[in-house]
Amino acid sequence: MxxxxxxxxxxxxxxxxxxxxxxxxxxxxxxxxxxxxxxxxxxxxxxxxxxxxxxxxxxxxxxxxxxxxxxxxxxxxxxxxxxxxxxxxxxxxxxxxxxxxxxxxxxxxxxxxxxxxSAVWRRYAYRVTDNPGGVDPLLRGHVLWHDWPLDVDAMNEAARALLGEHDFAAYCKRREGATTIRTLQELSLARGADGIITATVRADAFCHNMVRSLIGALLFVGDGHRGPEWPGKVLAAGVRDSAVHVVRPHGLTLEEVGYPADELLAARNLEARNKRSLPSAGCC
Structure with missing residues (x-):
């Protein structure tokens, strides 16, 4: 309502x-x-x-x-x-x-x-460690263990090709009548002093399984199974790739929701209800 x-x-x-x-x-x-x-x-x-x-x-x-x-x-x-x-x-x-x-x-x-x-963005964090010893027992409910060494620079290179407004059908579980067009505003990864890699993912909205699928693709790049160009190619293809795994949910946390100034809330409320489409590729 x-x-x-x-x-x-x-x-x-x-x-x-x-x-x-x-x-x-x-x-x-x-x-x-x-x-x-x-x-x-x-x-x-x-x-x-x-x-x-x-x-x-x-x-x-x-x-x-x-x-x-x-x-x-x-x-x-x-x-x-x-x-x-x-x-x-x-x-x-x-x-x-x-x-x-x-x-x-x-x-x-x-x-x-x-x-x-009225929200203009949602920011999630996904946390993963490649420590060969596993996850700190005190963090096991919030950090994924990946049992291959991860190259964070390669993952960030791959992430840059995914930024902007796209149809993320290749990274979403489709729902009848729902669009998969989203604007990915930020996708970056950083390794902390504790060795935990935190992926920051921010978009105007997310479709079902989008964040966990994006992280799954970047992990495949980080551990060397795919090159940095691969996630972008999957996005462009527009169809689910069996190699893109939806990673486990426990590493994912909704960190923050952003809203515009009070006087813009109503306008954003109306705008967000419109079904989105990408600009036509044609030109005249």
Whole structure:
């Protein structure tokens, strides 16, 4: 829902979670544990509205096992309910929610704000180590172990060919009626002093499995199985390549969501709903 209904107020939630024991963000049939379901249940309990579910809209619907440090969502609450509970709602949620999900702030959203459609970018980090000894046990739920040495320079060279607006069909799991055109704003990798390689991936939006597929392709370059030109060729071909593996989800974290200035929120909300297409290659 885009417009706030009369008598309601839109609340922005900033939150984080460890995705290990969640079946992703979105509610599912069959009683599977999800982040959305957990927060909506807690919200229903602490506001004593057991017969009503106030549904959350999220900036990025993360898959099972994916973590979030800077996730953003919104919920529309009756103004009277918000007025009654606003002062104690955050603390009450902290007492009700499981320890692997936290809501950090609850604020009245500015006019035109939509957690999903007003966003101008999402930034993810994927963490991997090629340490021959494996992953630090304390980080095993957040870092992938790759058992071949990785050339970060070669991976960065390959990443540069993927930047910009493209049809990322070769790196996405297709969904009926959904476009795979995205603008990849940043894709870079750096090795830290601890040996962990962090890939920073930022785009206006992501299609299903896009980040994990891109990382899978770059790992193939980094360990020498493919040359730096290969990910770009896969992109240009526009079809899934069996050599592009979707890497495991636990190395992936949604770090931050970016929004425009308040006066541009409504315009961005409308723009993001338009189905995208690439400019024609023809010329006259």
């Amino acid at each position: 885009s417009e706030v209904q009369p008598g309601h107020v839109r609340i922005r939630l900033d939150l984080s979670y460890d995705g290990t024991d969640f079946h992703g963000w979105a509610k599912q049939a069959g009683g599977k544990r999800t982040v959305q379901g957990e927060i909506e249940d807690a919200l229903r309990t602490v506001t004593r509205t057991k017969d009503t579910t106030y549904e959350l809209t999220v900036a990025g619907r993360t898959d099972a096992g994916v973590h979030a440090r800077g996730q953003v969502a919104h919920v529309d609450l009756p103004a009277e309910l918000w007025a009654e509970h606003r002062e104690k709602l955050l603390k009450r949620l902290a007492g009700r929610l499981s320890k692997d999900v936290r809501v950090w702030s609850l604020t009245e959203a500015p006019r035109g704000f939509n957690a999903r459609f």
